[in-house]
Amino acid sequence: MVAIIRKELADYVTSIRFLGFMLLVTVLSITGLMAAAQGIRAANLPQGIVFLGLFTTAGVQVPIPSLSYLVSLLVPLIGIALGFDAINSERSSGTLSRVLSQPIYRDSVINGKFLAGVVILSIMVGTMLLLVSGYGMRMIGVPPTHEEVIRLFLYFVVTIFYGAFWMGLAILFSILFRRVAASLLFSLALWLFFSIFIMLIAPAIANALVPTAEGVQAEVVRNYELQRTILLFSPNYLFQEATTVILVPLVRTLGMVTSSIQPYWLRNPLSLGQSILVVWPHITGLISLSAVCFAVSYILFMRQEIRAT
Amino acid sequence: MSETLAISAQGLTKRYDGVTVVDHLNLQVKANEVFGLLGPNGAGKTTTILMMLGLTEPAEGSVSVLGFSPTREPLKVKRQVGYLPERVGFYENMTARENLRFIADLNGISYNEANQRTDEVLKMVGLTESEIMEALGPKRKIEKTVGKFSRGMKQRLGIAEVLIKRPRLVFLDEPTAGLDPKGINQLLDLIAALPKAGTTVVLSSHQLYQVQRVCHSIGILAKGKMVIQGAIDKLGREALAGGRFQIEVETENPGEKLIKVIRGLKGVLGVEAKGNVLSISTEADLRRQVSKAVVENNYPLIQMKIQEFSLDDIYMKYFREE
Numbered sequence: 001m002v003a004i005i006r007k008e009l010a011d012y013v014t015s016i017r018f019l020g021f022m023l024l025v026t027v028l029s030i031t032g033l034m035a036a037a038q039g040i041r042a043a044n045l046p047q048g049i050v051f052l053g054l055f056t057t058a059g060v061q062v063p064i065p066s067l068s069y070l071v072s073l074l075v076p077l078i079g080i081a082l083g084f085d086a087i088n089s090e091r092s093s094g095t096l097s098r099v100l101s102q103p104i105y106r107d108s109v110i111n112g113k114f115l116a117g118v119v120i121l122s123i124m125v126g127t128m129l130l131l132v133s134g135y136g137m138r139m140i141g142v143p144p145t146h147e148e149v150i151r152l153f154l155y156f157v158v159t160i161f162y163g164a165f166w167m168g169l170a171i172l173f174s175i176l177f178r179r180v181a182a183s184l185l186f187s188l189a190l191w192l193f194f195s196i197f198i199m200l201i202a203p204a205i206a207n208a209l210v211p212t213a214e215g216v217q218a219e220v221v222r223n224y225e226l227q228r229t230i231l232l233f234s235p236n237y238l239f240q241e242a243t244t245v246i247l248v249p250l251v252r253t254l255g256m257v258t259s260s261i262q263p264y265w266l267r268n269p270l271s272l273g274q275s276i277l278v279v280w281p282h283i284t285g286l287i288s289l290s291a292v293c294f295a296v297s298y299i300l301f302m303r304q305e306i307r308a309t
Numbered sequence: 310m311s312e313t314l315a316i317s318a319q320g321l322t323k324r325y326d327g328v329t330v331v332d333h334l335n336l337q338v339k340a341n342e343v344f345g346l347l348g349p350n351g352a353g354k355t356t357t358i359l360m361m362l363g364l365t366e367p368a369e370g371s372v373s374v375l376g377f378s379p380t381r382e383p384l385k386v387k388r389q390v391g392y393l394p395e396r397v398g399f400y401e402n403m404t405a406r407e408n409l410r411f412i413a414d415l416n417g418i419s420y421n422e423a424n425q426r427t428d429e430v431l432k433m434v435g436l437t438e439s440e441i442m443e444a445l446g447p448k449r450k451i452e453k454t455v456g457k458f459s460r461g462m463k464q465r466l467g468i469a470e471v472l473i474k475r476p477r478l479v480f481l482d483e484p485t486a487g488l489d490p491k492g493i494n495q496l497l498d499l500i501a502a503l504p505k506a507g508t509t510v511v512l513s514s515h516q517l518y519q520v521q522r523v524c525h526s527i528g529i530l531a532k533g534k535m536v537i538q539g540a541i542d543k544l545g546r547e548a549l550a551g552g553r554f555q556i557e558v559e560t561e562n563p564g565e566k567l568i569k570v571i572r573g574l575k576g577v578l579g580v581e582a583k584g585n586v587l588s589i590s591t592e593a594d595l596r597r598q599v600s601k602a603v604v605e606n607n608y609p610l611i612q613m614k615i616q617e618f619s620l621d622d623i624y625m626k627y628f629r630e631e
């Protein structure tokens with residue numbers, strides 16, 4: 001498997017795709033910094049979480065989305081780009097036959113490609129975080145606290161898990177579909193579904209099942225809970241919630257808060273341990289989604305016929 | 310059996326969506342010989358090879374490759390077996406050397422050893438640096454990527470890759486396809502030399518006149534069934550002496566019992582009943598034994614015909630589509 005990881009990495013690093021990725025990382029970092037420069041003062045963050053604001057504040061006068069939002073949008077695409085042609089391109093170019101007639105287990109091909117992808121992903125996300133941290137520190141003149149460093153690291157890990165999930169899904173499609181175009185289209189379709197359509201569908205379904213026309217408080221709550229339950233099936237939503245809790249400690253709960261309580265809401269950040277407690281289900285959710293992708297990939301690939309045509 | 314067998318398959322069967330493409334194949338390949346798996350396109354040659362490599366699972370039957378089962382012990386088989394696929398493909402952005410090194414890496418061959426073996430096999434197949442340079446033009450000095458290789462060069466690189474693990478057995482699927490006559494001859498010379506180095510060769514082809522000169526034994530496959538199998542010199546002799554026979558016997562209402570008796574005769578390969586006519590295929594002229602069996606079982610012997618097939622006839626019969 002080490003041999004496969006080594007070859008895949010060498011492949012990536014010399015490929016145009018990787019160059020594109022690095023360009024993307026640079027552009028993302030600059031955009032994020034610009035957004036923070038615009039909005040961080042207006043955000044008026046309490047002491048101790050100012051540094052995190054570099055990653056979460058959006059531009060105010062000029063509407064530039066925050067870095068964490070851009071990442072949540074683009075990391076799946078990077079994951080897909082790393083995985084959508086993993087198996088089927090090797091199948092159609094006839095190299096898979098040769099590789100699988102060597103004394104290696106079939107799953108080590110998937111694992112090797114996956115792990116190489118994770119390494120590339122880590123390099124990209126890591127570079128981005130370091131770039132923004134470095135320039136951001138000079139910009140705002142506030143160093144991160146210990147807790148903020150830990151939170152950023154957590155954010156890094158969750159982002160890698162998230163990208164890895166999409167890569168796993170793309171690899172699954174590359175096993176399922178013989179044509180590269182098909183696996184790419186399906187991966188993108190799923191990404192669109194989970195990042196946009198589900199946001200439209202969830203309220204529609206919830207409104208149909210639990211009408212709130214009467215404005216009864218209990219119904220409004222049930223409607224909201226239903227929406228959220230539907231949304232929790234979306235890895236995009238899981239990731240967005242998780243990163244919000246990790247990077248914006250002011251967010252205290254992910255459930256519904258009625259407007260009657262909101263004025264009494266304390267504006268002090270949640271402790272690190274509390275935040276982890278809140279996002280723990282999200283993290284395990286992301287991991288189990290990846291595990292499902294993998295399990296299906298293994299089952300399909302183990303018994304698949306490898307024919308060089 | 311005194312000679313060791315590299316491959317032995319019993320009742321090997323493969324179906325795709327209910328269509329049988331390899332049908333109860335029995336196959337023996339002796340160690341240190343070149344075995345030609347011959348047959349027209351679509352006969353099931355590639356499928357048979359894939360089953361022997363564990364790259365697809367048989368529906369029925371069993372196969373033993375160098376004493377191991379490809380489905381249950383794939384790694385033990387693949388450690389000692391090389392495979393050149395029908396449409397060989399390489400990582401086109403890498404050089405010949407890099408491609409070979411990757412395969413060596415997958416086989417757990419150390420870096421120094423891999424370098425040494427790479428030199429060795431590239432020399433064997435005629436793809437040394439100067440030869441590559443000659444083929445691709447002297448303009449670029451450094452190693453050339455495989456993407457620029459001609460079909461023949463890729464085919465030779467495929468052989469080099471198969472040999473780098475020093476296999477005891479190699480499967481070459483249509484190795485001569487797409488080569489010019491000179492290339493074919495070079496390749497066949499290379500293949501012919503392998504048994505002396507201790508490597509058994511199974512090569513498939515749909516052009517048997519092209520490859521038969523290097524084969525010690527052949528098996529002819531048609532529609533998934535083995536039509537004829539044996540040492541080529543013996544088949545040749547048989548062909549000269551009259552070859553295989555087809556005896557047709559006309560009688561009245563032949564029963565299961567009679568068919569069973571005839572099937573039990575020594576040298577009978579198969580019996581088929583069509584109405585009152587029994588078609589019996591045999592290895593030798595068994596007219597006397599067959600007629601005796603018919604009469605002794607109280608059936609009338611109305612008519613009897615014998616037809617001879619030479620190896621050439623068999624070739625013609627199954628390769629007419631070509």
Ligand SMILES: Nc1ncnc2c1ncn2[C@@H]1O[C@H](COP(=O)(O)OP(=O)(O)O)[C@@H](O)[C@H]1O
Pocket residue numbers: 325330348349350351352353354355356357
């Ligand atoms: N994956 C598949 N699904 C259905 N039929 C197949 C498949 N692969 C091969 N076949 C059929 O099996 C038969 C044997 O194919 P193959 O073994 O490739 O023949 P050969 O190598 O002798 O030309 C052909 O008729 C082919 O159409």
Ligand SMILES: [Mg+2]
Pocket residue numbers: 351354355356395482483
């Ligand atoms: Mg074939």
